[in-house]
Structure formats: C-alpha cells, structure tokens
Amino acid sequence: MSNNKSNGYSSNGSLVVETHHHFLDELYKMMVKDVYDGGRNRDSKVVEFKHPKELEALMDLGLNKETSDDNLLKICQDIIKYSVKTGNPHFFNQLWSGLDDYSLGGAWLTEVLNTSVYTYEVSPVFTLMEKTLIEKMLNLIGFKDGDAIFTPGGSMANMYALNVARYKRFPDVKKTGLYGLPKLCVLTSEKGHYSIKKGMAFLGLGLDNLVNVKADSKGKMDVQDLEDKILQLQSESKVPYFVNATAGTTVYGAYDPLDKIADICQKYGLWMHVDGAWGGSALLSKKYRGLMKGIDRVDSMTWNPHKMMGSPLQTAAFFTRHKNLLPPCHSANAAYLFQQDKFYDVSYDTGDKSIQCGRKNDSLKLWLMWKAKGDQGFERDIDNLFECSRYLANLVKERDGFELVIEVR
Amino acid sequence: MSNNKSNGYSSNGSLVVETHHHFLDELYKMMVKDVYDGGRNRDSKVVEFKHPKELEALMDLGLNKETSDDNLLKICQDIIKYSVKTGNPHFFNQLWSGLDDYSLGGAWLTEVLNTSVYTYEVSPVFTLMEKTLIEKMLNLIGFKDGDAIFTPGGSMANMYALNVARYKRFPDVKKTGLYGLPKLCVLTSEKGHYSIKKGMAFLGLGLDNLVNVKADSKGKMDVQDLEDKILQLQSESKVPYFVNATAGTTVYGAYDPLDKIADICQKYGLWMHVDGAWGGSALLSKKYRGLMKGIDRVDSMTWNPHKMMGSPLQTAAFFTRHKNLLPPCHSANAAYLFQQDKFYDVSYDTGDKSIQCGRKNDSLKLWLMWKAKGDQGFERDIDNLFECSRYLANLVKERDGFELVIEVR
Incomplete structure (x- = not known):
C-alpha cells in the first residue's frame, strides 16, 4: 500500500x-x-x-x-x-435518543452505497423503499390517497406545507410570487414549533402575518381563540389560509384537538396542517392513536421517525392528502435529469417533487428497522415510552422538592 | 438474546x-x-x-x-x-462518484454517534469541526471575514443566498414579507442550475421575476447581455437585486467570468452569488483556482464537497463574506433551545443561523477526509480530475463516430 x-x-x-x-x-x-x-x-x-x-x-x-x-x-x-x-x-x-441496531445498519449501508434519490436509475432500491414507507405511513395517517416526500428534517417539512398550501389556493403564486396577493396569514399555537416562524420569513410571508393562537393550561390550542382570530383577520381584509396544529408540542408534549380544529378549518376553507414531527408516531399504537383523532381529515402532516421511532437523524417526511400537488408546486423540469424518454416508467423519478436536487437516501435506515421490528415492535416501543413518562411523573410527584408541571396521560 | x-x-x-x-x-x-x-x-x-x-x-x-x-x-x-x-x-x-475510505469512516462514525448540530452542548466536537472547516474554506475563497453554515445540499445553499441577499437589502422583509416591496428580480445564466428556479418559487419571489442571461458557445455567461438585462429591468421599474454566477455549470462545466460579473454587480449595487456547488473545489488547486478569479469579490458562494472532493452525500455549505447576516436573517430565538444563560459561550450554538432545527452532522466525514489527505491530497485529486477530462476529450476526438461538443481546459 x-x-x-x-x-x-x-x-x-x-x-x-x-x-x-x-x-x-x-x-x-x-x-x-x-x-x-x-x-x-x-x-x-x-x-x-x-x-x-x-x-x-x-x-x-x-x-x-x-x-x-x-x-x-x-x-x-x-x-x-x-x-x-x-x-x-x-x-x-433532546427529543430523540437511543440507537437501534437495524436502523444503524441501514444508515451504514446508506453511506457505503452513497447515492442520491432523485431518479430511479441511480437509486432503484431506495426509490421503491421510500414508496413503500410512504404508502404505509399514508395508510396509518388515514389519507386514502395522497403523496409524500422525505425531507431533511421537520422544519423543512413544515415549510413544504406552507408552500403547497399557498400554491393550492393561489396556483399563480409560483409564477408571479406574492406580489399582488393579499396578505396571507398563518395561525399556529403559541406553543407550536418555531420552524413556522422560520418558514414565514424564508417563504417571504413575513412574521407580521403569523398569528399566535392561545393555548390552554395543558398546552393545547384554544379552539375558540382560533376562530376569533380568523374572524378578526378577515375583518382586517387579511387572508388566513393555513392553520398549523401540533401533535406533540416541543415543551409540554400536548396534542392539539385536531378534530375540533378540522371543524373550524372546514368552516372557513383553510388548509389544515399537523406538525406531528415528534408526536405523530402515536399513530403506531392502538392505545394512543386516539390522541390524533381527526388526523384523517387534515390536508397535510409532518412526521419525523428520527424522534419517537428512534431511527437516526435525519428521517423526516411531509405527507399530504392531495395527490397531484407536490409535482406541479415544486417542479423545475430540469432537462438534463428528468428526461421523459427513459426506458422505464419515469413516474418513479421523484426528484421534482422535492425542492432539492441531490437528496440523501433517508429511507433505507427506517425501512430496515421496520422490516426487523414489524408494526408490533413499534407499537410496543411507543406504548413503553408513554408508560415511562407515567413512571417518571410518579417519581416526580413522590419526591420532595419537585413539582409536576403537567399531568401525563 | x-x-x-x-x-x-x-x-x-x-x-x-x-x-x-x-x-x-x-x-x-x-x-x-x-x-x-x-x-x-x-x-x-x-x-x-x-x-x-x-x-x-x-x-x-x-x-x-x-x-x-x-x-x-x-x-x-x-x-x-x-x-x-x-x-x-x-x-x-452524475456529478459525484468514488468512495473515499476516510470520509466513509467519518460517515459511519456520524451515524453511530447520531447527534444534531444546533447547540454546542449536544455536539461539542462537531461544532468545532464545522467551525474549523468553515474557517479553512472561507480562507480558500478569499473572504477575509465572513460566515457560513452546512446545508442539506447545494439547492438549499442557493436558497440561503436568495434569502440573505434580500434581507441585506430590505431588512424589513423578514417581518413584513414581500408585500409592499417592488418586484425583486434575479438574474442567472440560461445554463445555470435549476435550483434558482425552485428557490424563486419557494421563497415567494415568483418565476416571472427570474431573468435568464445568455451564455456563449462555451456555456459562460454573456456579460454584455447581463448588463443589458439589468438596465431593461430598471426601465420597467423592477428591482434587480441578485446575480447568480455559476462556477462549473451542470452540463458544460463552464465557469462564468466572475471578475467581469463582479464589476457589473459593483456598478449596479447587486448581490453577487456564485453557485460553485460542483466546480468550487477548483479553489484547492494552484493550477486551476484561476478559473475562479474574482471569487474573493463576491457576496456569497455555494460549495458542495460531496461533488468534486468526493465526500459522501450530503456535504454542502453556504458561505458569505458578510459576518453578521445569517443569525439576524434566520433566527427565531427559540427559548427552549437557545438559552442565553448556559455555562459556556453561547456563540457556539449555531442552530439559529440555519433554517432547520435539528441538523445532521455533515462535517465529520469531510473533516476526517481532510485530516487524512491534507490540502496536498485534495490538490492532487482535483488536478487529476482535470487531467482525466483532457484524456477523455482526446479519446473522443480520435474515435470515429464521436464529436467533441466543447473543448476542455
């Protein structure tokens, strides 16, 4: 050598x-x-x-x-x-921990194969694995149809939501930008994640057009305040277009009342997104998926398996019930990459659904872990985590000098 | 078991x-x-x-x-x-290949340590490694001061550029959004990368406000056409604010004449960005860094070591000469993460420079590779790659039935 x-x-x-x-x-x-x-x-x-x-x-x-x-x-x-x-x-x-053997193996295999997931030809296996995971997770969410894409983290997934929602309502925005549109407003819980703020700034929507909805003492969104604020915005000739509900807030772990928020969104014709980055994995448990009641009625959801499910950072995805929205919203039709005359079905080239070009393969590690554990393994894990939080809460209650801030479920 | x-x-x-x-x-x-x-x-x-x-x-x-x-x-x-x-x-x-032993080792070690780079406390070593790499690369670019952050790919880095540039010129845009601003226009070569299109749509700027500048027969931006188009935009009461030059176009590998473009940008007060995702690594070679002449005069640059330098996907970063711009432009000051009363210097918490929250550690693999090879190893690699392209060009010229589309340097 x-x-x-x-x-x-x-x-x-x-x-x-x-x-x-x-x-x-x-x-x-x-x-x-x-x-x-x-x-x-x-x-x-x-x-x-x-x-x-x-x-x-x-x-x-x-x-x-x-x-x-x-x-x-x-x-x-x-x-x-x-x-x-x-x-x-x-x-x-932080909101992740643990080291799963199978997802670690998958992550290592990802690195040695070192490919990008934008066309089927360069990542045949991982394209199919992402597709398999997406179908599985859409099914767990309860979106009968729909579409999704893996993203480098939950903040990016929340920004996808902000973008596809405004495109759905104002399809010209891609071409003309925000110029000429009324002020598009977003409502989120005061306990929601800060990525919505980052998204307002990055997408040109402006922090002034983000409205914080009150949360109750348990950290859940106050639905009456949500409706009041929508009406107030309308009276100011602003256009509320997007409500961000949170399934598992960062600090309290609170699940917003999705069903009631969905009623409001339906009444006023607003896009409803659920930031389930942390808590969305409750969908894997028969015992706890009730926390997400109403999720099948929403327009989109963020879900990070690298949090509660324990796959390595980064494993995150954006899901929407609207089948044909990601491609027209994000496409740039690069001729050198997405030729239409390939010798396979080019609908398997997923790159133009993303805002990225090269995209790291984040599917294999989750897919391998899921293959190893099965649905049942995840269900057992999620149930255990909720049990552990009760165990800790009891310790806190019994110990002098400690005070339990919020009761666990 | x-x-x-x-x-x-x-x-x-x-x-x-x-x-x-x-x-x-x-x-x-x-x-x-x-x-x-x-x-x-x-x-x-x-x-x-x-x-x-x-x-x-x-x-x-x-x-x-x-x-x-x-x-x-x-x-x-x-x-x-x-x-x-x-x-x-x-x-x-594609625009990457190879499998470097040391960066592979670094990527594997990244996975087993499985951390997020947002606060020093959770990623002390990787925070310092990112800092070391950033200082090294800023120095190679020729930015005397400056700032940078690793991003999940070059498209994201180009979007960072679009965002910080508009914030520099119109600091209120973060708060008020694009409403009330004139139409902000971006100029890029017709041979430039499609991520600028994706960015125009995602950031609310609109594809109509993207202007393609002509390229010459070798794929380089036509500087006269650039100036003509700037003047034309101004005459239409639009506001050109950003020029995207390319150092290594996707298809031709052309390097735009950075020095001449910098003259124009200086003359009209426009932000000059260089998309060096693919070709920026020429900076590592004494023989070829002349292709990037003028880079020390620009405002920002995208550079993907996962392309010409051969580290694994994803390794990409955004650099700017402006020292105190990334934090105010992207910060959301999340209280639960970025406390100001930690028992270390919190300027090491880099998370709020990013638009992400959790951020994968993309530094270790590049740092370890650099440590192994040194500057000289990279220089030898880059020089070899240029030699190989000449070797291939000669084969093409000599072989019947093939035609060389563009002469290599």
Whole structure:
C-alpha cells in the first residue's frame, strides 16, 4: 500500500483504487466497543464535557497536512470520548435518543452505497423503499390517497406545507410570487414549533402575518381563540389560509384537538396542517392513536421517525392528502435529469417533487428497522415510552422538592 | 438474546439495551466485501438493472411483520445487488462518484454517534469541526471575514443566498414579507442550475421575476447581455437585486467570468452569488483556482464537497463574506433551545443561523477526509480530475463516430 492517501490515476487515466482495510476495520471495532456497547452502558458517562476553548486545545483540529492511519484512529478515539453518547439511557436533553441496531445498519449501508434519490436509475432500491414507507405511513395517517416526500428534517417539512398550501389556493403564486396577493396569514399555537416562524420569513410571508393562537393550561390550542382570530383577520381584509396544529408540542408534549380544529378549518376553507414531527408516531399504537383523532381529515402532516421511532437523524417526511400537488408546486423540469424518454416508467423519478436536487437516501435506515421490528415492535416501543413518562411523573410527584408541571396521560 | 427486536423496559422503567452484534458484524463484512472491495472492482457491474415492477417483485419490500436477523442479512445482500455502485470506476452518470475510505469512516462514525448540530452542548466536537472547516474554506475563497453554515445540499445553499441577499437589502422583509416591496428580480445564466428556479418559487419571489442571461458557445455567461438585462429591468421599474454566477455549470462545466460579473454587480449595487456547488473545489488547486478569479469579490458562494472532493452525500455549505447576516436573517430565538444563560459561550450554538432545527452532522466525514489527505491530497485529486477530462476529450476526438461538443481546459 502506498503512502498516497488518494485514489490515484495511472498515466493512461485509469483509476487505481487503493484500499484501507486496516483503518476501517479498527474503526469498526472501536465504534462497536466504545459507542455501540460502551456508550449505551448505563454506568458510562453521557459526555465528557469540555468548554469550547478547552476542547479546541485538547483536540488536534487543524487540517492542512496529511496524517497517518494510526493518528487518525487516535483522533477517532478522541471524537468518541468528547462527543455526547445520545444512545446512553441517561441522555434526556433532546427529543430523540437511543440507537437501534437495524436502523444503524441501514444508515451504514446508506453511506457505503452513497447515492442520491432523485431518479430511479441511480437509486432503484431506495426509490421503491421510500414508496413503500410512504404508502404505509399514508395508510396509518388515514389519507386514502395522497403523496409524500422525505425531507431533511421537520422544519423543512413544515415549510413544504406552507408552500403547497399557498400554491393550492393561489396556483399563480409560483409564477408571479406574492406580489399582488393579499396578505396571507398563518395561525399556529403559541406553543407550536418555531420552524413556522422560520418558514414565514424564508417563504417571504413575513412574521407580521403569523398569528399566535392561545393555548390552554395543558398546552393545547384554544379552539375558540382560533376562530376569533380568523374572524378578526378577515375583518382586517387579511387572508388566513393555513392553520398549523401540533401533535406533540416541543415543551409540554400536548396534542392539539385536531378534530375540533378540522371543524373550524372546514368552516372557513383553510388548509389544515399537523406538525406531528415528534408526536405523530402515536399513530403506531392502538392505545394512543386516539390522541390524533381527526388526523384523517387534515390536508397535510409532518412526521419525523428520527424522534419517537428512534431511527437516526435525519428521517423526516411531509405527507399530504392531495395527490397531484407536490409535482406541479415544486417542479423545475430540469432537462438534463428528468428526461421523459427513459426506458422505464419515469413516474418513479421523484426528484421534482422535492425542492432539492441531490437528496440523501433517508429511507433505507427506517425501512430496515421496520422490516426487523414489524408494526408490533413499534407499537410496543411507543406504548413503553408513554408508560415511562407515567413512571417518571410518579417519581416526580413522590419526591420532595419537585413539582409536576403537567399531568401525563 | 431474546427474540424481541426492541430495546425493552423492565417493570421499574429502566432500559434494557439488547445488542445484535451478529447482525452488525455480518453486515460490516458484507459491506466491505461487496461494496467497498467488490463494488469498486472495475470488472464488476455498476448496476444489475431491473425495471420498477420487476424489482418490486424480486424484493421482499412489504413491512408489517417482524423478521429474523438472517432474513435481514439476505435482504441487505439484495439491496447491495440491485443498487447502483456509485464508487465503481465506471459510474459516470452524475456529478459525484468514488468512495473515499476516510470520509466513509467519518460517515459511519456520524451515524453511530447520531447527534444534531444546533447547540454546542449536544455536539461539542462537531461544532468545532464545522467551525474549523468553515474557517479553512472561507480562507480558500478569499473572504477575509465572513460566515457560513452546512446545508442539506447545494439547492438549499442557493436558497440561503436568495434569502440573505434580500434581507441585506430590505431588512424589513423578514417581518413584513414581500408585500409592499417592488418586484425583486434575479438574474442567472440560461445554463445555470435549476435550483434558482425552485428557490424563486419557494421563497415567494415568483418565476416571472427570474431573468435568464445568455451564455456563449462555451456555456459562460454573456456579460454584455447581463448588463443589458439589468438596465431593461430598471426601465420597467423592477428591482434587480441578485446575480447568480455559476462556477462549473451542470452540463458544460463552464465557469462564468466572475471578475467581469463582479464589476457589473459593483456598478449596479447587486448581490453577487456564485453557485460553485460542483466546480468550487477548483479553489484547492494552484493550477486551476484561476478559473475562479474574482471569487474573493463576491457576496456569497455555494460549495458542495460531496461533488468534486468526493465526500459522501450530503456535504454542502453556504458561505458569505458578510459576518453578521445569517443569525439576524434566520433566527427565531427559540427559548427552549437557545438559552442565553448556559455555562459556556453561547456563540457556539449555531442552530439559529440555519433554517432547520435539528441538523445532521455533515462535517465529520469531510473533516476526517481532510485530516487524512491534507490540502496536498485534495490538490492532487482535483488536478487529476482535470487531467482525466483532457484524456477523455482526446479519446473522443480520435474515435470515429464521436464529436467533441466543447473543448476542455
């Protein structure tokens, strides 16, 4: 093996692929020992925390010069040492945790196959897996027909919702922009996720046109306040067009009353979106899917399997009941990529449903995990999570110096 | 090992982590044998192509029921069999290829650590690595100061550019939206990437306000036509605000004359963005960075290391010379995440520079690759790629029945 770390080209232009089995084999052993086994051991630390300047001094971060495989392995050891072990049973800070064996395997396989999901020809298997997952999840939501696409996170999925909803109501907006349209307003719970704010700014809708609806003491949207605010907007000649309900708010874990909100949206002809990024996975449990009552009546939903279902970041998707909306809303018909005269059915080329061009394959890890566990495995997990929250709530109630802010279900 | 594929919870709520070493070990061996070694063998097939319906019939895609580790391994074998081996030396269809050992290792380590890059506390190492890469790349671009953020692909980075540029010129747009503003127009080469179209629609700017500038026979932007069109827009009381130049067009690989375009942008006070998603990596070569002459004068740039530099999909970033623009433009100040009273310097919390909330760690794989190869390794690779294109051009010229469409440099 030469000292040259690059794949070289011989003088006739042919590629000489060098292999570094030793590096990968040792790294694999290290990952299994120190993250997969060690990092999930409940007696191990979640993180060896260092302040930024301290960590910069401890780690050899500088680039510039080539380095040896042995030094790289030493660095990988440090990376593991100073990183947060999100699979540790004591990791509670964020809305995801755990490390599922099968989705990890799927994520690794994704990386070594390293493809983009925009045309069937370059990702035949993953195109079909995304299709399978979408059909499965549309079915769980209760959309009889519909369409969906995987997105790099829930914030992006919520922005998809804002965009396809305005396109549905004002199809010319794609061509003419927001110019000449009345002020399009969005209503969301004061406890809803901040990505709706980011979306208002990014999509040119403006934060001034976002209206916060009151939440009750349990963090659920106040439906009377929603209706009052819609009427108020109309009286100001503004055009409410979109209501964002939340199924699992970030801080309280509250499920908005979807059925009642759907009544209001129906009455006033508004697009109803459900941000189920975190809590949408309750749909997998017979016991808890009642929290999402009314979901089959809404127009769209965001759902992040990388949260409650435990697949790796990023696994998120946008779903809509409207079958033929994503392609006309997002297409740019790039001739070099989406030729119409391919020798397979080009409806399998999903790229133009997305606002991206190259799109990471986020399906395989979820698909493999689902194949391994089945519906039943997920149901058991979700039920367990709700049980654990009750267990924790009881601990809090019984312990001096602690106060339970909100009762769990 | 129990038959239960899930991590279970015992009756006192403690997590019982089960391990599936056999599955992961066998999968690792398979990935190394059939993708890492076998898939890159130049005598192997790039793909065992099957039409969609045929592949659906061949593969066991249905979910629902739990399945055994052995069956999963069999399925993984099929996934590999029917997927495109993008690391194969004969894979030429798209703008990326190859499979670098170190970035693959980094990508695998990313998956097992499974974290989000929004606050320092949850991703200390990766926050510093992104910072290191950003400083390195800003320096290569020639922005003396500046800011940047990794994005899920180049299309998203181009949309960042459209958004921060309009915010710079009209800071109220975040609050009020596009209402009340004149028609903001964007100019791009007719050979530029289609993501600018997608961005015009998504950001509410409208396709009607996108103006295509002519390209010459080599695919480079016609600077005279650019100036003519700016003047024409002004005469129609429209407001050109943004010029998208391309450093490496998708089809011709043409580099627009950045220096001359910068002159025009300076003259008319327009934001100049360079879509260097594909070709920006020429900056790593002393021999070819002249193609990017003028890049240090522009306002922003998109650069995808997952293309010419060979890191895995997705590795992309948005760079701007304007230091304090990303945070005010994109922030939503979510109180639950970005507390200001943490016990470290919260300027290391980068999440609010992004339009996402959770954000995949895309830095480690590139950082590790850079650490392994050094600047020199990348320079050698880039130089090799240009040499290969000349080699291919010569083959085309000499072979009967082929015609060279455009001379290579």
